[in-house]
Amino acid sequence: MKYAVELGKPFGIRVSVHWTFLLIIAWVVFIDLQQGLNLSQIAYSVLFVLSIFVCVVLHELSHSLMARRYGINTRGITLLPIGGVADLERMPDDPRQELAVSLAGPLMNVAIALLLWIFLSVAGAMKLEPGNFQEITHSNFLMILMFANIMLAVFNLVPAFPLDGGRVFRSLLALKMSRDDATYVAMNIGKVFAFFIAIWGIYANPFLIFIAIFIYIGAQREYEMVKYTSVLSGYTVNDVLMHEYTPLHPDDPIKRAVDILLDGPEQRFIVVEDDRVKGILTRNDIIQGLMQYDQETEVRRIMNTQVTTFPADTSLEKAYEQMRNQQITMAPVMKNEQLAGLIDLDNINEFLMVRRAMRR
Ligand SMILES: [Zn+2]
Known part of the structure; x- marks a missing residue:
């Protein structure tokens, strides 16, 4: 992807970050300053955003490594302000394999949340009082990170194709009907979700509007691809x-x-x-x-x-x-x-x- 800086190559997969990612950091600092936070408080919230993106990279790597088991390579992972994108060469045609690849990402976030939960429980640092969530400090950092991972898993499992949940849904449908038809149904449900996410975004957070656009365009594009490739298979x-x-x-x-x-x-x-x-x-x-x-x-x-x-x-x-x-x-x-x-x-x-x- 253009304007992306390479960060490293874990498991031989190139991970890069798009320059617009800096906008998110700038935005967080801006909001913090507006709320009158001091320097160390701002440092914690920036560190938190970076930690979330480490979790996003692990999520994408999890998709990529599962796909590799089925012989599918990943061209690279790019971090964008709206999340991570693992650029797989293709999705597996076998619905069971697609199910495994799609679930691998959200399951990684569940695993991270579980590890944090075990760690926090053992350390006796799990404090669920409501007052403990207003601001990120060294004492609640890992706990909020745990909840953020649960939210990442839940959001990705919303059945809005082409989000992970939508792919899970499509692969389940494809066990019963043709991949064409399954994608058609998943695309339309994805578009309905995109519509509601956009409306939600107008009231809650403008980033959701970008995510909605990404879902809407992605759903249409993937459907067209499947519709065409099913006709093209078998030809050279x-x-x-x-x-x-x-x-x-x-x-x-x-x-x-x-x-x-x-x-x-x-x-x-x-x-x-x-x-x-x-x-x-x-x-x-x-x-x-x-x-x-x-x-x-x-x-x-x-x-x-x-x-x-x-x-x-x-x-x-x-x-x-x-x-x-x-x-x-x-x-x-x-x-x-x-x-x-x-x-x-x-x-x-x-x-x-x-x-x-x-x-x-
Ligand atoms: Zn994912």
């Missing part, structure tokens, strides 16, 4: 390969790309030199290029040199997901180190529509 990129295209050479003038663009259906180009893909050029790059340079400028100056390529036997599901996630509209496909053709997002979308229509 070789099945949607396009052979009809006009390769450009890095020394070609922008004018040549413009001519082809205006002359036919091609909107995106690959730039090839000595049988090697040097870059790609989208319609947008061409327009931007023309605003900066003249028509005789070589395309090498305006092409994208960061090219994602796929081997021809890549599953279509995987390629599609990666293209959507990384917002790649076109990618060269390689067969035995040789350029075999192109795949294009619009073209895959057409393939999807046709397949879905044929299914009905």
